[in-house]
């Protein structure tokens with residue numbers, strides 16, 4: 001008979017918050033909010049608040065279920081070893097119950113307080129992140145983040161659907177923008193935390209295909225991403241505030257991606273490696289471009 005495992009002390013609220021990956025969630029919520037505010041239909045503030053709350057809770061639930069499933073990987077990586085499960089501050093079961101409960105609540109609340117379309121897309125994005133990305137693809141293929149990254153591209157569609165009850169060309173282009181943005185965003189980071197993924201046995205592109213291929217792929221994905229970013233203006237879906245901001249911020253993104261794509265060695269003395277600069281800018285970029293979308297709708 002094996003001795004009973006000692007029970008962990010009850011986890012702190014901060015540990016439950018950490019399960020929701022709150023820093024990544026800020027951008028997920030922001031793109032959802034902007035998708036909602038860019039819709040041609042004004043939303044009642046209470047409905048709008050409920051929709052954004054549901055996106056935040058749903059994304060948080062997805063983050064918790066991701067951490068429940070991959071506590072072993074998180075334990076093997078320096079960047080993630082201090083999360084509540086690998087650090088031993090929480091039982092795995094607690095993370096599972098928290099994730100399932102929060103996810104179910106977010107979808108049901110969205111259904112009754114907002115509408116069916118928004119609830120259905122929210123449910124799809126939670127399931128996509130947890131089942132398609134985390135369970136199915138992450139440990140199997142370096143294309144994991146290309147396909148699985150679709151989960152993080154849904155929020156602008158959810159926001160739009162919350163306002164209008166349907167989807168349209170503009171939110172589909174916003175989905176495409178975030179979808180095509182994800183590989184440069186993530187692979188830029190993966191270039192400088194490559195050893196972490198190698199240690200954990202996760203087949204991320206720099207580990208499996210090497211640095212040169214990863215750099216080239218970052219450059220390649222940036223081209224259709226730029227097209228998706230700028231397209232709403234010539235298509236007449238937005239005005240010049242969005243168009244000019246998209247052109248300028250995307251040109252900067254393109255320039256940085258070009259440097260990353262064509263760099264072969266890590267030059268000594270470079271204070272910040274180009275891929276680190278691109279990763280940081282990728283986050284600012286989405287904030288700026290989605291912010292411009294709302295400014296364009298409201299002030300044009």
Ligand code: HEM
Pocket residue numbers: 023024025026027028031133144145146148149151152153178182185186189283286
């Ligand atoms: C499968 C796709 C993605 C992967 C694998 C990925 C991975 C990562 C990783 C590993 C980090 C760094 C550290 C961390 O905070 O855990 C990060 C940071 C970040 N990601 Fe992503 N990401 C993806 C998609 C997205 C999407 C769709 C968004 C939002 C639209 C996003 C927003 C952010 C933000 C805001 C940060 C900075 C967090 C901070 O300040 O610490 N990511 N991402």
Ligand SMILES: CC(C)=CCC/C(C)=C/CC/C(C)=C/COP(=O)(O)OP(=O)(O)O
Pocket residue numbers: 021024025028055058059062063066080122125126129138151152154155
């Ligand atoms: C609306 C909704 C349900 C959205 C959820 C989708 C979401 C939060 C997408 C962002 C993707 C993300 C955080 C990937 C992190 O990868 P990882 O899990 O491999 O990162 P890690 O190594 O830090 O655990």
